[in-house]
Amino acid sequence: MGVGDDAGVYLYEGSIFVHTVDFITPVVNDPYLWGGISAANSLSDVYAMGCLPLNALAIVGFNNCELQPSVLQEVMKGCVDKLKEAKTVLLGGHTVDDKEPKFGLAVMGVCQDGCFISQSGAKAGNLVVLTKPVGVGILTKAIKEGKIKEKDIGEAIEYMLMLNNRASKLAKGLGATACTDVTGFGLLGHAYNIARRSGVSLHIDFSKVPIYEEAVHFVRQKIHPKGAVDNYNFVKEHMVHEGLEWWQLLLLTDPVTSGGLLFTFPEERAKDLDGLCKELGIRAWIIGKVEEGQGLRVF
Numbered sequence: 001m002g003v004g005d006d007a008g009v010y011l012y013e014g015s016i017f018v019h020t021v022d023f024i025t026p027v028v029n030d031p032y033l034w035g036g037i038s039a040a041n042s043l044s045d046v047y048a049m050g051c052l053p054l055n056a057l058a059i060v061g062f063n064n065c066e067l068q069p070s071v072l073q074e075v076m077k078g079c080v081d082k083l084k085e086a087k088t089v090l091l092g093g094h095t096v097d098d099k100e101p102k103f104g105l106a107v108m109g110v111c112q113d114g115c116f117i118s119q120s121g122a123k124a125g126n127l128v129v130l131t132k133p134v135g136v137g138i139l140t141k142a143i144k145e146g147k148i149k150e151k152d153i154g155e156a157i158e159y160m161l162m163l164n165n166r167a168s169k170l171a172k173g174l175g176a177t178a179c180t181d182v183t184g185f186g187l188l189g190h191a192y193n194i195a196r197r198s199g200v201s202l203h204i205d206f207s208k209v210p211i212y213e214e215a216v217h218f219v220r221q222k223i224h225p226k227g228a229v230d231n232y233n234f235v236k237e238h239m240v241h242e243g244l245e246w247w248q249l250l251l252l253t254d255p256v257t258s259g260g261l262l263f264t265f266p267e268e269r270a271k272d273l274d275g276l277c278k279e280l281g282i283r284a285w286i287i288g289k290v291e292e293g294q295g296l297r298v299f
Contacts, residue, residue, distance in 0.1 A: 005118050006045040006180055007109070016111035020045035022183075023059050023104020027140045027257045028150055028157065031071045035078025035103060037160045041183065041258035042105035043086055047168035048181040048261055050117040051109040053086055058093025061102035075103055086163055117171060122178035122198035122264040128288040129174075129273075131167040132159045132260025134187050135215025135251055141225045142218045156212050160258040166280040167261040173276050174265040182259035186231040188252045190262055192238050192296055201293030202264075204252075206244055208287040211251055219247045219254075227255035238295035252298065264290050 007020035022042045026034050039056075046053045058079065062072055083090055088107075136156050142148045150157065164181060171179050178194050185193070187209065195202045218224070231253035241249060270286070277284050291297075 006048040007051070009116060016114055016116060018046055018049050018051045018109045018111065018116065019107070021059070021104065021106040023102050024257055025100055025102055027160070028143070030150065031074035032078040033157060033161070035075035036082040037258050038103045039079040039082035039105060040161055040163055042107055043088065044164045044181040044183070044258060046107055046109035047164040048117070048179050049111070050115070050168055050172050050176070050179065051111045053088045053107050053109040055089050055091050056083060056105040056107045057091055059102070059104045059106060060093060060095040061098030061100065062095055063099055063101060064097055067101065079103070079105070082161070082163070086165060117176050117179040117263070119178050119180050119194045120197040122194050122200050122202070122290050124200055124290055124292045125267055126177055126264035126290040127267050127270060127286050128202055128204065128262070128264055128290060129284050130182070130187070130210065130260055130262050130287050131164070131170065131282060131284045132162070132182070133210035133212050134182065134256055134259065135212040135254055136160060136257055136259070137225045137227060137255040138215040138219050138223065138251070139212060140257070142223050145223060147218065147223060148214065153214060164261050166282045167284070170276055170280055170282065170284060171261055171263045171265070174269045174272060176263040176265045179261055179263035182256050182262050184227065184255045185234070186228065186253040186255055187262070188235045188239065188296060188298065189231045192235050194262070194264065195295055196238070199294070201291045201295055201297060202288060203291050203297045203299070204288035205299060206248055206252070208285060209252065210285050215251060215254070219250050224250050225255060228253050231255060235296065240295070240297045242299040244298060
């Protein structure tokens with residue numbers, strides 16, 4: 001069945017509010033970085049709807065017996081600093097004793113211009129854009145297996161910490177017809193959700209997809225999270241792939257933390273992409289096109 005839109009929409013006296021909740025287990029060893037990445041990840045659902053986050057509540061699972069309070073303090077500091085960057089406030093939250101640490105946010109946002117973006121508006125002829133590289137799940141798996149250190153994946157950490165606020169402005173500025181953020185279902189899982197809800201086919205060119213170089217190295221050594229295989233099994237019946245090897249498909253189904261926005265927009269606006277990216281100070285990659293049909297075609 002797939003999943004619904006990234007946030008719930010609530011209309012009240014002419015205003016449009018959005019609500020979402022997300023939390024993650026540690027993806028890096030540094031608690032400050034984990035707090036910042038988790039906050040960026042939770043806020044992303046609001047940005048994917050083309051909306052502005054207003055406030056948040058923290059959700060914490062913490063092992064009081066094995067972890068020092070100073071660890072949680074660093075997590076919260078990383079979260080609060082990221083919320084300040086987003087001009088969003090933390091109102092409170094709730095903590096439970098949990099053997100496996102978890103951290104995230106319930107976020108409330110508003111659609112200032114009264115127009116939000118859903119996953120169901122993609123149209124044949126639209127272009128498909130991605131705003132962050134994929135493969136971070138493979139990199140964090142490699143960290144857990146001791147194959148690489150955090151200091152060696154600085155680019156991926158920087159992208160995970162990057163808010164999707166500017167990417168959201170890019171999508172709105174280009175007249176995005178459908179949008180979602182790339183997270184746990186991987187690039188193809190989230191692309192399929194747009195295709196399914198819009199009643200179209202998304203054609204994705206593997207050679208155009210931005211991928212962390214280190215992730216290619218590790219996945220070819222069969223170092224990848226189980227979630228990549230689960231995501232592949234989720235989309236395989238809805239996908240036609242041409243000439244791709246198994247490791248390439250796993251890169252496209254690798255579960256992402258705090259990934260970029262995946263959106264479709266009218267092809268005639270392609271001339272404006274580079275200028276808007278330069279103005280906003282971000283990168284974006286055209287990775288495919290929307291066609292008539294159903295599901296995904298990957299080549």
